[in-house]
Amino acid sequence: MSGPEPVRIVIVGAGVSGSGVAAGLVRAGAAGGFSATVDLVDPRPSLGAGLTYAPGGDPRHRVNVPSVRMAAVTGRTGEEGAEEDFHRWCLERGVLEADPAGWSEGLHYPARSEFGRYLDERLRSLFAAPGPVRVTHRRDRAVAAHRRGAGHGKGFVVEMAGGDVAEADALVLCTGNPPPELPGVLAALRGHPRVVADPWAPGALDGVARDDRVLIVGTGLTMGDVVSTLLGRGHRGPLTALSRHGLVPRPRPSGQAASWADFTADPPTRISDLLRRARAAVAAAHRAGRPWTDVLESLRLQNGALWSALPPDERRRFQRHLRVWWDAHRFQAAPQVARLVEAAQADGRLAVLAGRLVAACAEEGASGGLWVVHRPRGGDDLVGRGYDALVNCTGAGHGAAFGRNAVLAGLAAQGLIRPDRLGLGIEVDGRGRALDAAGRPVPGLFVVGPPTRGSLGEVVGASEIIPHALGVADALTADALPAAALTGGGRPAATAIPRRTAPTSPARSGSR
Numbered sequence: 214m215s216g217p218e219p220v221r222i223v224i225v226g227a228g229v230s231g232s233g234v235a236a237g238l239v240r241a242g243a244a245g246g247f248s249a250t251v252d253l254v255d256p257r258p259s260l261g262a263g264l265t266y267a268p269g270g271d272p273r274h275r276v277n278v279p280s281v282r283m284a285a286v287t288g289r290t291g292e293e294g295a296e297e298d299f300h301r302w303c304l305e306r307g308v309l310e311a312d313p314a315g316w317s318e319g320l321h322y323p324a325r326s327e328f329g330r331y332l333d334e335r336l337r338s339l340f341a342a343p344g345p346v347r348v349t350h351r352r353d354r355a356v357a358a359h360r361r362g363a364g365h366g367k368g369f370v371v372e373m374a375g376g377d378v379a380e381a382d383a384l385v386l387c388t389g390n391p392p393p394e395l396p397g398v399l400a401a402l403r404g405h406p407r408v409v410a411d412p413w414a415p416g417a418l419d420g421v422a423r424d425d426r427v428l429i430v431g432t433g434l435t436m437g438d439v440v441s442t443l444l445g446r447g448h449r450g451p452l453t454a455l456s457r458h459g460l461v462p463r464p465r466p467s468g469q470a471a472s473w474a475d476f477t478a479d480p481p482t483r484i485s486d487l488l489r490r491a492r493a494a495v496a497a498a499h500r501a502g503r504p505w506t507d508v509l510e511s512l513r514l515q516n517g518a519l520w521s522a523l524p525p526d527e528r529r530r531f532q533r534h535l536r537v538w539w540d541a542h543r544f545q546a547a548p549q550v551a552r553l554v555e556a557a558q559a560d561g562r563l564a565v566l567a568g569r570l571v572a573a574c575a576e577e578g579a580s581g582g583l584w585v586v587h588r589p590r591g592g593d594d595l596v597g598r599g600y601d602a603l604v605n606c607t608g609a610g611h612g613a614a615f616g617r618n619a620v621l622a623g624l625a626a627q628g629l630i631r632p633d634r635l636g637l638g639i640e641v642d643g644r645g646r647a648l649d650a651a652g653r654p655v656p657g658l659f660v661v662g663p664p665t666r667g668s669l670g671e672v673v674g675a676s677e678i679i680p681h682a683l684g685v686a687d688a689l690t691a692d693a694l695p696a697a698a699l700t701g702g703g704r705p706a707a708t709a710i711p712r713r714t715a716p717t718s719p720a721r722s723g724s725r
């Protein structure tokens with residue numbers, strides 16, 4: 214006697230987010246929950262690596278969390294086998310011996326591409342194991358998606374660039390971090406051969422010559438990557454990094470941060486109250502002999518609950534005034550990168566400036582260079598300088614995701630998804646379901662990962678994405694799918710995506 218038809222699920226994007234959902238579904242199937250066929254659509258060859266941990270990346274681009282603390286995509290933190298899984302893999306594969314520069318204070322910060330290799334290997338063996346959930350990696354790009362038939366609840370049709378079409382009962386969008394957008398003031402330089410608009414593209418810096426005067430716009434972690442690549446290959450020309458506040462990422466401390474403050478019992482509804490309470494907690498931590506990073510860890514773990522308590526205007530206020538400070542403290546640099554940036558500043562190879570870009574143009578004549586004007590922070594004077602190359606390190610261009618990704622553009626045009634109110638990505642409800650143009654959840658349409666940060670708070674580092682992805686896998690098995698697919702394990706209760714709260718012991722998962 215044949216069983217119920219397996220549910221058909223299409224996941225667009227096979228980075229940490231998409232692969233995390235697929236891994237959660239495989240585990241739910243193994244637990245006796247349901248059966249499904251899962252198409253994991255991504256033109257990239259690796260599973261899990263996505264843009265961030267892609268093979269062939271510069272080995273100087275390191276994970277900013279030591280190997281012992283990187284989250285495992287195949288299991289929940291705290292589950293048997295999940296703890297220190299990446300570190301064990303590194304030991305087995307000789308990654309640590311082969312990369313002595315990765316050590317700092319007894320901890321190892323491997324190349325990001327090694328984490329990608331680890332994810333690919335683990336996920337392939339998880340997906341190859343027999344079970345009621347079958348995952349297929351489709352090496353293709355989804356270019357369009359629409360609902361099958363009229364009305365909600367009839368599933369989706371997904372079209373691929375290669376001409377294939379996949380039918381799905383549920384569709385999960387895991388399209389990740391869109392490349393940075395060139396700031397408006399640099400618009401005249403779009404397409405200029407000396408402007409690197411997307412520093413994440415393979416070989417993006419190949420056109421930068423050793424003696425070039427380079428302007429790096431943005432001073433966050435991507436600036437650290439760019440400086441590491443350029444100096445690592447012997448760059449001799451002056452490097453200038455410019456951002457509004459000139460804040461560079463804090464170095465990752467070697468000690469494991471331990472959350473100890475609880476902001477969620479009575480979550481503030483104003484950003485000024487949250488700031489006041491965070492400052493008081495840092496002062497109290499200091500008196501108790503604990504580092505400020507313990508308070509940051511509390512905020513990181515509780516950010517989903519804190520974000521959902523803030524009304525839209527307060528979220529906007531956070532974006533406008535606090536985001537830059539939060540990012541510089543929260544997204545810490547691997548010690549090797551932090552030391553290099555510090556040393557380069559000390560010996561004059563790198564100048565980090567605080568100021569606002571005012572104008573830019575291509576220089577006339579044979580030089581082929583660029584002329585860029587900025588206003589130093591707190592001053593009225595304008596400073597104009599010539600550069601030979603400009604690298605745009607302004608962070609993921611979430612605002613442009615709808616325009617650049619055909620599948621998102623098409624879904625938005627049909628009113629099946631809409632931008633969140635801050636323009637950071639795709640609006641979702643507390644369970645990760647996309648909201649349509651009228652603000653109603655679309656049955657069977659989910660979004661996971663960085664595009665949800667405007668709605669859910671920070672879903673950016675692997676350690677936040679994985680619980681989110683597993684939560685959506687639970688939601689998919691709970692109520693987004695036809696009851697016929699359940700094979701006897703019972704329908705799991707519908708749950709909101711788990712909100713992280715202060716753990717009683719130090720969190721073991723890493724964070725970007």
Ligand SMILES: Cc1cc2nc3c(=O)[nH]c(=O)nc-3n(C[C@H](O)[C@H](O)[C@H](O)COP(=O)(O)OP(=O)(O)OC[C@H]3O[C@@H](n4cnc5c(N)ncnc54)[C@H](O)[C@@H]3O)c2cc1C
Nearest residue numbers: 226228229230263264265276277354355389390662675725
């Ligand atoms: C440069 C950089 C460095 C980072 N370093 C760290 C770190 O050290 N530690 C950490 O915890 N976090 C880090 N992060 C944070 C990062 O956001 C997450 O860790 C995570 O990798 C994001 O995974 P993702 O799957 O959501 O997105 P991505 O890795 O961007 O993957 C999205 C995937 O979707 C695919 N895709 C998009 N559109 C389509 C389509 N239409 N059809 C098919 N496929 C599609 C893409 O090809 C891509 O493979 C870093 C982020 C960046 C940008």
